[in-house]
Amino acid sequence: MVNAESNNASTQLRRDLAPGMAMDDAQFEQWRDLLESRTGMTLTPERRSFLEANVGTRLRELGFPSYQAYYEKILYGPGAIAEWATLVDRLTVQETRFFRDADAFDLVAEHARNRYRECGHGTLEAWSVGCATGEEAFSLSMLLHWAANEAPGRRYYGVTGTDISLVALEKARRAVYGPRRLAGMDPYWQSHYFQTLADDSVSVIPELRKRTSFSQLNILELRHAPMYGMGIIFCQNVLIYFRRWRRRDIANRLADRLAPGGLLILGQGELTGWEHPELTPVAASKVLAWQRSESQNGNRSDHGPAR
Numbered sequence: 459m460v461n462a463e464s465n466n467a468s469t470q471l472r473r474d475l476a477p478g479m480a481m482d483d484a485q486f487e488q489w490r491d492l493l494e495s496r497t498g499m500t501l502t503p504e505r506r507s508f509l510e511a512n513v514g515t516r517l518r519e520l521g522f523p524s525y526q527a528y529y530e531k532i533l534y535g536p537g538a539i540a541e542w543a544t545l546v547d548r549l550t551v552q553e554t555r556f557f558r559d560a561d562a563f564d565l566v567a568e569h570a571r572n573r574y575r576e577c578g579h580g581t582l583e584a585w586s587v588g589c590a591t592g593e594e595a596f597s598l599s600m601l602l603h604w605a606a607n608e609a610p611g612r613r614y615y616g617v618t619g620t621d622i623s624l625v626a627l628e629k630a631r632r633a634v635y636g637p638r639r640l641a642g643m644d645p646y647w648q649s650h651y652f653q654t655l656a657d658d659s660v661s662v663i664p665e666l667r668k669r670t671s672f673s674q675l676n677i678l679e680l681r682h683a684p685m686y687g688m689g690i691i692f693c694q695n696v697l698i699y700f701r702r703w704r705r706r707d708i709a710n711r712l713a714d715r716l717a718p719g720g721l722l723i724l725g726q727g728e729l730t731g732w733e734h735p736e737l738t739p740v741a742a743s744k745v746l747a748w749q750r751s752e753s754q755n756g757n758r759s760d761h762g763p764a765r
């Protein structure tokens with residue numbers, strides 16, 4: 459609920475950040491629609507000041523006289539693709555942390571141990587969809603590295619992190635974090651998987667980085683994603699910004715990329731009332747997850763319409 463106080467604060471913010479350049483309703487709708495059609499993210503009217511502030515800051519940095527002039531640059535101007543990439547980075551929320559949803563990662567650990575031990579699986583592939591600056595993907599890597607090492611025989615894993623933001627992906631590839639990013643993390647993970655650098659920042663160890671790759675992928679374009687036969691698909695805190703029909707569409711497409719027995723994990727409450735004929739809901743009270751049946755292979759090419 460937006461109260462009068464926060465409304466006033468938001469009006470003040472708009473005045474402060476975009477002097478003389480508040481968007482009118484038509485402009486807001488134009489930018490909101492562009493953002494949604496290209497990224498899937500919806501902007502509520504309460505987040506109008508967020509859009510105005512970020513677009514306004516960017517157009518002033520570039521010296522554009524109006525929202526309209528900048529809008530045309532984004533649509534048709536020279537360097538439109540590069541400029542859109544910059545703006546998208548400013549308009550996406552990239553908040554994340556290592557082992558953010560502890561219950562979901564516990565489920566991943568249990569799943570990985572079972573797959574390695576009982577099913578004789580040699581390799582597990584995991585995918586962090588909307589990985590932001592990499593913490594989620596490296597959390598998966600730590601768990602899979604640990605599970606692979608404690609299982610009998612030779613076990614392998616690979617983790618892919620994808621995101622729409624090139625700036626976030628660049629940070630993920632660097633794999634260097636401020637020391638405070640590790641606060642609260644189990645000392646086991648800290649001591650086994652990070653190295654402290656001269657400036658006190660921490661770096662993910664090369665062994666983990668070798669098995670963790672990052673690439674740009676717009677979740678609206680999953681049909682082009684070269685990921686098939688995934689043992690674990692982890693997609694949290696991305697779909698909350700999307701409309702319900704899109705969440706279902708994306709869940710269907712992700713389900714098609716699971717290997718038999720593979721696990722799909724979304725954020726709690728991010729998708730309700732969704733069912734898939736080849737997936738069974740996992741009975742975990744605090745985690746939203748499904749498992750593909752062992753006999754159903756989801757590795758088909760994904761050119762048809764979403765279910």
Ligand SMILES: C[S@@+](CC[C@H](N)C(=O)[O-])C[C@H]1O[C@@H](n2cnc3c(N)ncnc32)[C@H](O)[C@@H]1O
Binds near residue numbers: 553554676695
């Ligand atoms: C709040 S972060 C979530 C990070 C991580 N999954 C977590 O839960 O900690 C949301 C991420 O989704 C990404 N994102 C938003 N729209 C996207 C899209 N259309 N395709 C791919 N990634 C997208 C953003 O760039 C951002 O990094």
